Amino acid sequence: MAHTPVNHPLRPLYRALSFLVGAYLVAFGVIGLIQTSGESFTGASDVRVLGxxxxxxxxxxxLAVGAIVLATAALGRNLDVEANKYLGWAVLVIGSYELATSRTDANFxxxxxxxxxxxxxxxxxxxxAGLYLKVAPQSQVGAPRQVREGRPA
Structure with missing residues (x-):
């Protein structure tokens, strides 16, 4: 994408955000596995994990999504960009589905x-985080926005 920033100066902050989200998902998954071990595999239950x-x-x-996010954030090399974008959209789709079915039997x-x-x-x-983590060699970055718009840098 032409409008996606490359070598953003706040890239370390977004990478840390990616790590935090991955760690949260892993912690949620592990605690959830422990607390739901005797419950049904799908469907609504009274089990609360981190509220x-x-x-x-x-x-x-x-747990799987968190592990993938942590692994790709540790590897970098623009793998984290793609993983964060696609997993983020997948999580939003799951959240939207569950919002639509929250008080029905389809809330599996x-x-x-x-x-x-x-x-x-x-x-x-x-x-x-996926939008701001992209890295490239300086020769492939292109001109800053001010130069592209004809303003002095």
Whole structure:
């Protein structure tokens, strides 16, 4: 994308944000697996993990997504850009589905409204980090915005 910033000066901050989101998802997944070990695999349950509703399926998915985010954030090399963008959108789609089905039998992730809000925040944080983490050699960066717009640098 032409409008995606490359070598953004706040890249370390966004990488730290990516690490924090991944660590949160891993912690949520591990605690969720422990607390939902005797519960049903899918469907709404009364189990609360870090103040959110969860079940075994959502705990496994959160753990897997968090592990991927942590691994790609540690590797860098623009793998984290793609992983954060696609996983962020996937998490937003799951959150939207669960918002639409929160009080029905189709709520097979066991979400509550607090879980939907947290899921949206996680998805948006991943997308935002993915937009600002791209790196490239200085020769491929292009002119700064001021120069492209004809203003003095």
């Amino acid at each position: 959110q509703g969860s079940n075994m399926l959502w705990s496994i998915i959160a 992730f066991g979400f509550t409204i607090a879980t939907v809000v947290a899921t949206y925040l996680v998805g948006l944080a991943l997308i935002t």
